[in-house]
Amino acid sequence: MNSFDAAQKELIDKAERAHYEGIRHKGLSGSVCEDLLIEALRDSFTSSRLNFDRGMIKFAAARTRGQGLAGAMSSQMDIMVYEGEPVYRTLSQAIVHISKVKGVVEIKKWTHSKMMRASVKEKIERTHTLLEQKAGRNIPLFFVTFRYHDRGNFENWRSAVAAFSTPLAYSFSGRFTGRGGVNLYPWQESWWNDFEHYPYRGQYERLVKDLSKLK
Numbered sequence: 001m002n003s004f005d006a007a008q009k010e011l012i013d014k015a016e017r018a019h020y021e022g023i024r025h026k027g028l029s030g031s032v033c034e035d036l037l038i039e040a041l042r043d044s045f046t047s048s049r050l051n052f053d054r055g056m057i058k059f060a061a062a063r064t065r066g067q068g069l070a071g072a073m074s075s076q077m078d079i080m081v082y083e084g085e086p087v088y089r090t091l092s093q094a095i096v097h098i099s100k101v102k103g104v105v106e107i108k109k110w111t112h113s114k115m116m117r118a119s120v121k122e123k124i125e126r127t128h129t130l131l132e133q134k135a136g137r138n139i140p141l142f143f144v145t146f147r148y149h150d151r152g153n154f155e156n157w158r159s160a161v162a163a164f165s166t167p168l169a170y171s172f173s174g175r176f177t178g179r180g181g182v183n184l185y186p187w188q189e190s191w192w193n194d195f196e197h198y199p200y201r202g203q204y205e206r207l208v209k210d211l212s213k214l215k
Contacts, residue, residue, distance in 0.1 A: 011204065055077060140168060147172070
């Protein structure tokens with residue numbers, strides 16, 4: 001197993017271990033996935049110019065502070081991909097000026113085709129339009145889901161991406177098997193010990209390679 005697939009398997013494992021231990025609040029579960037992916041991307045881009053942080057994008061002049069910032073900041077971004085230094089940083093958040101932003105990653109713990117066709121697609125398109133207007137250039141948006149409910153068929157994921165608003169979409173795993181009305185965890189599945197042949201393998205590697213193309 002190459003290092004990218006090992007990282008992808010670890011992302012799946014850590015996200016589901018959090019659920020197994022009882023972290024099931026939607027917002028908190030999403031934050032766990034954001035933290036995990038930020039950590040993995042930082043490890044994959046140790047010698048790169050790109051930085052990865054959760055936070056907000058600042059549209060106003062870089063030195064504008066205090067009052068009068070209404071409408072001059074984005075909403076919370078799951079992961080901002082940027083060059084240089086942020087305007088401001090806390091331990092887990094950053095404010096990055098739009099001029100430094102190279103891309104944005106939207107993350108979902110899990111999703112299904114209806115979500116991708118509706119709420120997720122709408123948010124991606126709305127965010128893309130806003131950033132393009134503010135930056136005067138195209139800022140790619142990447143969509144990552146840790147698990148896609150594919151009804152047991154990987155081709156359903158391919159079909160969902162084909163109809164999605166961006167081809168920059170990645171899923172780290174598919175639907176888990178149900179037993180007695182309860183979903184198995186990935187380490188309880190037969191494919192877990194044969195990850196080299198898992199249909200979703202290579203998704204994290206593709207994400208890293210696509211991010212590395214940002215200019």
